[in-house]
Amino acid sequence: EDQVTQSPEALRLQEGESSSLNCSYTVSGLRGLFWYRQDPGKGPEFLFTLYSAGEEKEKERLKATLTKKESFLHITAPKPEDSATYLCAVQAKTETSGSRLTFGEGTQLTVNP
Amino acid sequence: DGGITQSPKYLFRKEGQNVTLSCEQNLNHDAMYWYRQDPGQGLRLIYYSQIVNDFQKGDIAEGYSVSREKKESFPLTVTSAQKNPTAFYLCASSIYPLAWNEQFFGPGTRLTVL
Numbered sequence: 001e002d003q004v005t006q007s008p009e010a011l012r013l014q015e016g017e018s019s020s021l022n023c024s025y026t027v028s029g030l031r032g033l034f035w036y037r038q039d040p041g042k043g044p045e046f047l048f049t050l051y052s053a054g055e056e057k058e059k060e061r062l063k064a065t066l067t068k069k070e071s072f073l074h075i076t077a078p079k080p081e082d083s084a085t086y087l088c089a090v091q092a093k094t095e096t097s098g099s100r101l102t103f104g105e106g107t108q109l110t111v112n113p
Numbered sequence: 114d115g116g117i118t119q120s121p122k123y124l125f126r127k128e129g130q131n132v133t134l135s136c137e138q139n140l141n142h143d144a145m146y147w148y149r150q151d152p153g154q155g156l157r158l159i160y161y162s163q164i165v166n167d168f169q170k171g172d173i174a175e176g177y178s179v180s181r182e183k184k185e186s187f188p189l190t191v192t193s194a195q196k197n198p199t200a201f202y203l204c205a206s207s208i209y210p211l212a213w214n215e216q217f218f219g220p221g222t223r224l225t226v227l
Contacts, residue, residue, distance in 0.1 A: 004155075034215055043117075043203050043218035044156075087155060099144050099163060099209055100171065101216060103155035 002027045002092050004104035012110045013078055021073040021107045023088030033071050034101065035064050036087040044087055047073075078111045085109070116140065117219035119204050124224045126191070126198065134189045134222045136204035143209035145187035146216060149173060150201040159202075162187055163209050191224065199226045 036044035050066040089101040148156040158171030162181040176195025205216040
């Protein structure tokens with residue numbers, strides 16, 4: 001069974017204080033790992049897809065990295081508008097899984113001014 | 114603008130009633146999905162459909178039903194058999210058969226059982 005564990009559950013940062021969110025996964029052959037941002041009461045917004053260990057992607061203050069067992073979302077010099085819940089999801093290569101994703105429970109990030 | 118629409122945004126249901134949540138997309142995506150999100154939790158897959166007239170159960174399909182008669186529409190019915198239906202429901206779509214493409218989400222429907 002595919003599993004995704006995100007840590008910490010919640011994180012409070014001061015504006016400009018860089019940090020990282022963790023996503024550990026167990027999957028029978030990784031097809032892709034996805035990061036989303038979700039604001040309260042809204043649908044998740046796609047951020048990144050990572051396909052293989054060693055891959056990195058960046059967008060503004062966010063950088064996602066991938067190893068064989070986990071992914072990190074690094075936030076550099078965060079601003080209050082980066083406050084949101086960040087969700088990690090994996091997609092397995094197995095024939096029976098199709099295109100479905102398995103999500104972690106998310107990390108709720110709060111950036112104080 | 115291309116995107117996914119869900120309606121209504123808020124829905125109230127009395128116990129014993131069936132309700133249907135609407136999901137429409139104009140992205141020309143083949144695959145569509147329904148997720149349920151409870152407070153402080155991640156998304157759990159209810160049903161998904163990779164082509165018209167075909168769909169598969171997800172992890173928590175009991176008490177729910179779907180149909181996929183058109184490529185752009187994937188309505189979800191929450192039946193009276195669903196014991197705890199109060200939750201935030203999210204619809205998503207993705208290109209298929211390139212199944213590793215990301216899923217795009219709608220704005221969600223919040224269902225409350227009175």
